[in-house]
Amino acid sequence: MRYDTVIIGAGLSGLAAGIRLAHFDRRVCLLERHTTIGGLNSFYRLRGRTHDVGLHAVTNYNPKGSKSGPLPRILRQLRFSWDDFGFSPQVSSKISFPGVTLRFSNDPGLLESEIALRFPGEIEGFRRLVKFVEDQPWGTAFPTSMTARGTLAEYLRDPLLIEMLLYPVLFYGSAAPHDVELTQFLILFRSIYRDGFARPYEGVRRILSVLVKRFRHLGGEIRLRSGVQAIESRSGKAVAVVLDDGTRIEADTILSSAGSVETARLCEAGLSEDVANGDSPAIPSQVPGELTFFESIAMLDRPPAELGIPETTMFYCGTPRFRYQNPGEPCNVDSGVICSPNNFAYELPLPESTLRLTVMANNRFWFERPSEEDYQEQKRIWRERIFAAALSHIPDFRPNIVDIDTFSPRTIRKYTGHHNGCVYGSPHKQWDGTTHLSNLFLCGTDQGMLGIVGAMFSGISMANKHVLGSQG
């Protein structure tokens, strides 16, 4: 079996790349290990309800008719119209630290006026920071030694304001603890504070179904339950992938959204006589990420706004300095994100009421539970601790819970195949997508783009650069 391009992983980056290639008449096959598409951003049904995973909000949202920014570029590149994804904008969000709250929304003026009010001595610095961010063309790559904290310190003096601004940025995309590379900071800062949040009424499945329908319509193939166990190579070129069931599929080009560490392992598994011949380039060692999350999805008997939780997202921290790191304890209960899919400006209210609480988690603890009973019991214990700690920031919603589900780093590892269950992949991003093999490229999380819009952008730009562009 042979294709022009094989794409490993039917998440948002793989689907977007697949659409680009199929549109330009390439024979493309998307390979997905799971029974469903979506990867990091998917959905599942449990006890009659549909839950999103991954998606809190689509960041990088621009309103209909915007001409610049990543979202309009994606729509043009994939030949979609504004209404295809059915985005509704957020209501508003906030960052809550001890004694100080900053509200922000899709109107950048709100955050600016909040900073003027709470940190009057910093407003000029903040405006200069914004100007610096906006002056950089989208996707500008800076040296990896330049980080968010270093840049923020050039514009702002108050450490609390720096912590508050950085918290949502790290939580929504940093693969590294405490800080993030400047290149990614610029993308995230814009996606959160300048562009803003939105969500389709039907959640992430609306986006996935639009993408998959288009991909199939263009003649693209998707194979579910088709995990890749190895990438075979000869003399520095990938020649084929081998599926878990032994099926071998040849391709001229391979795009992998599996992650850099994970892709390197597939290459190792596919080494054969080349090694003995000394004819194969060494597989560079990759740095695995280690940051991961624990999330509880609480179904409520009424909309969260009626309980006094009107925010779309709320980034809360119970200490003046947050700890964006793999916590020593099973979960970091002091800080996290509370979000509700109900709190977007839809035309009609959602039929179900949901609140999601996400905190950082220690992957080893969740991987190493001695039994399924213990795992379930620990999930219950930590969920209750997280809820109790969150009550310093929101009204008590616990009496209104009608159903609940929780996922841990173990769940994330199972469904994404990410080493360590890490969500944002390796801290070392590969911006040009290249690997040690001349026709194998990365897309998705470890290429460096973030969020739903970023993932699609990654798939598109890697398909353009390495497949379509190189062949005229």
Place this chain on the structure above:
Amino acid sequence: MQPEEIRQVLLDILARIVPDEDLSTLRDDVAFREQIELDSMDFLDIVMELRKQYRVQIPEEDYPNLATMGGAVTYLVPLMKDVKAPA
């Protein structure tokens, strides 16, 4: 295809790449990029759509010829003289 038909082909391609732009006022002698929001990714799409739809191969060094509508039509006339206009 006649120059006027090639111009229409290019307009149809642009209408699909940048559906929100008003192309009715597009001037032939001014660069596309000065009149409509068209980044390098979109520009590459004009070339690729021509290839996909009409099998016209345009080498990268010739891309500057496509900067304006007038320039693009002039450049494409010899390449597309034997191509049939779309129905």
